[in-house]
Amino acid sequence: MKIFVLLKTYSIKPQRNKQSTAAFVVVRKKMKKIYHLSTCDTNQRILKEIKPGKSVELQDIKTEPITPAQIDEMKKLAGSYEALFSRIARKYRLMGLHEKELTEKDYRKLILDEYTFLKRPVIISGNQIFIGNTAKVVTAAKDALK
Numbered sequence: 684m685k686i687f688v689l690l691k692t693y694s695i696k697p698q699r700n701k702q703s704t705a706a707f708v709v710v711r712k713k714m715k716k717i718y719h720l721s722t723c724d725t726n727q728r729i730l731k732e733i734k735p736g737k738s739v740e741l742q743d744i745k746t747e748p749i750t751p752a753q754i755d756e757m758k759k760l761a762g763s764y765e766a767l768f769s770r771i772a773r774k775y776r777l778m779g780l781h782e783k784e785l786t787e788k789d790y791r792k793l794i795l796d797e798y799t800f801l802k803r804p805v806i807i808s809g810n811q812i813f814i815g816n817t818a819k820v821v822t823a824a825k826d827a828l829k
Contacts, residue, residue, distance in 0.1 A: 715739040715828055718749060718757075718805040725816050726804050733806075733825045744798040754794055757805060760812035764790035767814060769802040 717735060719726040721743040735741065742749070749757075758764050768790045774797060775781060785793075793800045806813040806824040813824035 713809040714807060715809075716742065716807045718742050718744050718753075718801065718803065718807075720745055720798070720803050723803065729804055729816055729821055732821060733828060735828060739828060744801060744803070748798060749795070749801065751795060754791060757807070757812060758791070760807065760810065761814060763787060764794065767794060767802055767805065769800055772797075772799040774799055 715735075715738055717730070717733075717739060719730060719741065721727070722745060730741075754764070754767070757767055761767055764787045765785075768785075769775070770781070780793075783789075790800075802815050804813075804816065806828070808824070808827040811827050813820050813827065
C-alpha cells in the first residue's frame with residue numbers, strides 16, 4: 684500500500700512485535716521529481732541531458748501549477764523562498780519588483796501567482812534540491828537522479 688503525503692511517497696510494511704500482533708512501520712521512499720517548463724528551450728535541453736527515467740516524476744508548471752504544499756516543501760529543502768525565485772523573469776522588471784524590497788512572504792506569493800517566477804528547473808532527489816540551469820547544478824542533479 685502507498686500513501687501520498689505532500690511530495691513524499693511512503694510505503695507501509697507490516698512488522699510483528701513481541702506479542703505477534705501486526706504493527707506497521709512507515710518507510711520513506713526516495714522522491715524524484717522535476718518541476719520544469721515545457722515551453723522553455725533551456726529546460727527541454729536539460730531534460731534531454733539528464734534523461735530522467737520512469738522513476739522520476741515530471742511536472743510542467745505551466746499546465747500543472749505548483750501548489751502551496753509543493754512550494755513549502757521546496758522551501759524546506761532550499762532554505763528560503765528567495766532561493767527559488769527567478770530575478771531574470773521578464774515580469775520581474777515589468778512589475779517594478781527590482782525597485783522593491785521583497786520579503787519571504789512576497790517571494791512565496793509571487794511564485795504561486797505566476798509560474799515564471801520559479802527558477803527552473805527545480806529537481807528534487809530524496810532530501811536534495813537542485814535549482815536552476817547552471818552546468819554545475821545540472822551535473823550534480825544528474826548524478827543524484829541515477
